[in-house]
Amino acid sequence: MVEVRRSGRPRKTPGQLARWTPPEGWSRLVAWVSPEEKKALKHVAVEADVAVADLVRALASGLAGGFITAEELIGHVRKGAQVMEKIPTLFERDDHFRVVDRPRPECAWVFDGEGTPTEKLDGTNVRLTVRSGCLVRVEKRRNPSKAQKQQGIVDGWYVDTDEHGAEDRWILAAARNTDVSDWPDGEHPCEALGPRVQGNPLGLEEHRCVPFNLCVPALPDAPRSYTGLREYLAGLESRFAPGHLAEGIVFHHPDGRRAKIKRKDFPRSA
Incomplete structure (x- = not known):
């Protein structure tokens, strides 16, 4: 008989969360999602009559067992990334989602010296x-x-x-x-x-x-080449919070266009 693990709080001790001990060798994976993404996950979980955590594990299990190919998954991830991206990244990405030295056409104005570079603040x-x-x-x-x-x-x-x-x-x-x-x-x-x-x-x-229009730190010395930006961001200290590394740079054009690049966008071994 398969034991059904229910989520929520035990009836006898409603002030405490139910506890579950994972099998040896398991690790916890945490990801931040938007309210819309969370709602979509819950909808699928309800349709499948499983918890969201079980839904995510099923996806991972399917990938590990060969029921879902890496190519299929990568295709869907790429589509999702395109939907999520509100400000275009300066460079194209490779199969590992790291940027390569190939500027995006819509960001050509940055490489032409136009726009003001500012620190990218990671918030909402x-x-x-x-x-x-x-x-x-x-x-x-x-x-x-x-x-x-x-x-x-x-x-x-x-x-x-x-x-x-x-x-x-x-x-x-x-x-x-x-x-x-x-x-x-x-x-x-x-x-x-x-x-x-x-x-x-x-x-x-x-x-x-x-x-953004009053006090986001400007970075007038920011370079505009692939190699220059990679080296610059590797050690760029936040102007807003000294002692912490800046997440990246957002270039602002006078006509309202924007383009971004983050430190973690570059290949680690580059």
């Missing part, structure tokens, strides 16, 4: 609306779904945060901790950062929002 994209030095609205970015992309909708948009929604708790905390008293009236795209946002790679002690 939000938009704050300010009036007379007061915060009056907090929005988060929403990206088009796969179906919407097929309809030609490629640019994202902003939607209001939910004051009572758990998924927006830390975005709102970052917004409230941000001093906007001297910000000009208007809508300000920002990056929400802090201890509970994207793993807090900059080691910040509190949540806050950094406006």
